[in-house]
Amino acid sequence: MSKLNIDEQVDLLMQGTEYGDERLKQAMTDELRERLQLVGKEGRPLRVYCGFDPRTSDLHLGHMVPIRKMRQFQEMGHEVTFVIGRFTSLIGDPSDKDKVRAQIELDQARKNAETYAEQAVRILDPEKTRFAYNDTWLSKLTFRDLIEFGSLFTIQQFLAREAFRKRFDEADAIFMHEFFYAIMQGYDAFHLQADVQIGGSDQLFNIITAARKLMEARGMKPNIGIILGILPGTDGVVKMSKSLGNHIPLTSTPEDMYGKVMSVPDVAMGAFMRLMTRWTPPEITQIEADLKAGKQHPRDVKMHVAKEITAIYMGDEQAEQAEAHFVRVFQEQQDPEDMAEFRLTAGITLLEVLVNAKLVKSKSEGRRLIEQQGVRLEDQILEDPKAEMEIGQPQVLRVGKRRFVRLLPPKK
Numbered sequence: 001m002s003k004l005n006i007d008e009q010v011d012l013l014m015q016g017t018e019y020g021d022e023r024l025k026q027a028m029t030d031e032l033r034e035r036l037q038l039v040g041k042e043g044r045p046l047r048v049y050c051g052f053d054p055r056t057s058d059l060h061l062g063h064m065v066p067i068r069k070m071r072q073f074q075e076m077g078h079e080v081t082f083v084i085g086r087f088t089s090l091i092g093d094p095s096d097k098d099k100v101r102a103q104i105e106l107d108q109a110r111k112n113a114e115t116y117a118e119q120a121v122r123i124l125d126p127e128k129t130r131f132a133y134n135d136t137w138l139s140k141l142t143f144r145d146l147i148e149f150g151s152l153f154t155i156q157q158f159l160a161r162e163a164f165r166k167r168f169d170e171a172d173a174i175f176m177h178e179f180f181y182a183i184m185q186g187y188d189a190f191h192l193q194a195d196v197q198i199g200g201s202d203q204l205f206n207i208i209t210a211a212r213k214l215m216e217a218r219g220m221k222p223n224i225g226i227i228l229g230i231l232p233g234t235d236g237v238v239k240m241s242k243s244l245g246n247h248i249p250l251t252s253t254p255e256d257m258y259g260k261v262m263s264v265p266d267v268a269m270g271a272f273m274r275l276m277t278r279w280t281p282p283e284i285t286q287i288e289a290d291l292k293a294g295k296q297h298p299r300d301v302k303m304h305v306a307k308e309i310t311a312i313y314m315g316d317e318q319a320e321q322a323e324a325h326f327v328r329v330f331q332e333q334q335d336p337e338d339m340a341e342f343r344l345t346a347g348i349t350l351l352e353v354l355v356n357a358k359l360v361k362s363k364s365e366g367r368r369l370i371e372q373q374g375v376r377l378e379d380q381i382l383e384d385p386k387a388e389m390e391i392g393q394p395q396v397l398r399v400g401k402r403r404f405v406r407l408l409p410p411k412k
Helices: 006-013 022-042 061-075 106-120 143-150 155-159 162-169 176-191 201-217 254-263 266-276 281-293 298-314 316-331 350-356 363-371
Strands: 047-052 079-084 129-133 196-200 224-228 341-343 375-377 395-399 403-408
Touching: 006 022, 006 061, 022 224, 047 061, 047 176, 061 079, 061 196, 061 224, 061 266, 079 106, 106 129, 143 176, 155 162, 155 176, 176 201, 196 201, 201 224, 254 298, 254 316, 266 281, 266 298, 281 298, 298 316, 350 363, 363 375
Parallel strands: 047 079, 047 196, 079 129, 196 224, 341 403
Antiparallel strands: 375 395, 395 403
């Protein structure tokens, strides 16, 4: 079990939580303290779980926030279950959506789920993590069960939720199956006899209302909701999302991950420290006090955060190299030591180089970057996408702040 005392455990486990209501947060804090004391007397660990719907196979740092919290529970000796929601993913959580999600097939959910366990063990201890699939129990529920569970909730409770209320007010369709999602998630908690359920602030209704009510109705002590804040994307404001292009993918190179964390505005560093690092509340409090007192520069703190996050996913050595790369390229304005190369051909245009060297995903992206003066050959800004590239000595083509290629002359 953890060497931390009960109060220290509670402080760490509640770090990064957001309930939107201080009274609710205090209630969950008190329940967590009481449950820790109870299981200590019983000589058993807490049963902790978090569910993940495999609607996509691509994961980013935002997905890892609850997994970091699961790791904290593991390090304190508690039992962690990683639930892959192959059945809930057939609906998709409507909590933060302003329109109905497209339904996916079970086969697609199973295919996407294949990568989830592999990604999770970057953070979780693989020998201490139980993986479970909720289709193995949800698929066995009967219509009678659904009637029983449905009788616990009112339509008004669902329509009071912001996403549903907005659609209702705007006369947009709300489908009956969308109401099932919270009930299915609540049943996951009951089936697992969970002491603790972890989720983002968009899961507040599903965890605090649905799961606790369903568990109590079936004679079980309700689970404690650890409701975490949402990690902002690289813009520092909006929720990290691949569709918004503000995400930091787990498939990044160490240099890219470090650089993207460094691009996050200073205002979001508090959230990144609380949600993504291994640092304790006293450590973060000290860093923020030093910042306020001018004892640490915001840039240095951000570099500390970027190195810590990169080390978590890539290892200490890779994080050291990523930081050295950042200092060399962005602070000392030198070329990267390890750079891709592209061999020119006679008559090739700037836009063709950008696309063929995979510096941009499309010609339209290339034209936009050129118009924004984001493309440079050595120190010269290039402004004509149709200009033919001059063939001579090797030169470095820069796109934005983090994309480089060394241009070579044709082979003789």
